[in-house]
Amino acid sequence: KNQVEQSPQSLIILEGKNCTLQCNYTVSPFSNLRWYKQDTGRGPVSLTIMTFSENTKSNGRYTATLDADTKQSSLHITASQLSDSASYICVVSPDNYGQNFVFGPGTRLSVLP
Amino acid sequence: DTGVSQNPRHKITKRGQNVTFRCDPISEHNRLYWYRQTLGQGPEFLTYFQNEAQLEKSRLLSDRFSAERPKGSFSTLEIQRTEQGDSAMYLCASSLETGTSGYTFGSGTRLTVV
Numbered sequence: 001k002n003q004v005e006q007s008p009q010s011l012i013i014l015e016g017k018n019c020t021l022q023c024n025y026t027v028s029p030f031s032n033l034r035w036y037k038q039d040t041g042r043g044p045v046s047l048t049i050m051t052f053s054e055n056t057k058s059n060g061r062y063t064a065t066l067d068a069d070t071k072q073s074s075l076h077i078t079a080s081q082l083s084d085s086a087s088y089i090c091v092v093s094p095d096n097y098g099q100n101f102v103f104g105p106g107t108r109l110s111v112l113p
Numbered sequence: 114d115t116g117v118s119q120n121p122r123h124k125i126t127k128r129g130q131n132v133t134f135r136c137d138p139i140s141e142h143n144r145l146y147w148y149r150q151t152l153g154q155g156p157e158f159l160t161y162f163q164n165e166a167q168l169e170k171s172r173l174l175s176d177r178f179s180a181e182r183p184k185g186s187f188s189t190l191e192i193q194r195t196e197q198g199d200s201a202m203y204l205c206a207s208s209l210e211t212g213t214s215g216y217t218f219g220s221g222t223r224l225t226v227v
Contacts, residue, residue, distance in 0.1 A: 004155075036218075041202075041221075041223065042220050043117070043204050043206075043218035043220045043221045044156070045218070046216065089155050089156075096208075097144075098144065098146040098158070098161060098206055098208060098216060099146065099158050099161050099169050099171075101158070103155025103156050103157070104155050105153065105154050105155050106153070106154075106155055
């Protein structure tokens, strides 16, 4: 069964600190992996998209890594800000069609002052 | 173009009432998707359109749910005889037919059935 698992379920850090969120997947075949940020009560916003051949991609203070052999990805947030408080969702897809996206449950990050 | 727009943002309704949500996708996007998201979970696929054709419906889309995209532009999702279990965030997303980028979500409609 195609599944995406994320850890930790929730995380609390102090402003300015770094953190790393994990995503493990069993989706096959694999086409791409996306990380989304979802603020409370809002829709998900894309942070990064990686295909099979990419093992790292950055978007400002966000850096995603992908190990397609072990089927793991991580999202590293550097110098966290209060506005980083949100849910981070890992999405894996066997193709580019949204009906086949497999969504993880998300990691809830809280950044405290 | 300001992205994918969803209305209303919030809807509170009594059990048994019908509700309708609207999604306006990015204008050049020919694919439009509806998802449902409950608290602490990732979105779950409901249905999608390519232009005006509804090409796939998930098992989650019971016969009380119906979606339309009459002119291949905006879409509506109607829930008839709402139940408390329908309480969720309903997300719309749009994309071009191909390519990895350009998949954009709206801000969602939060439905509460009391």
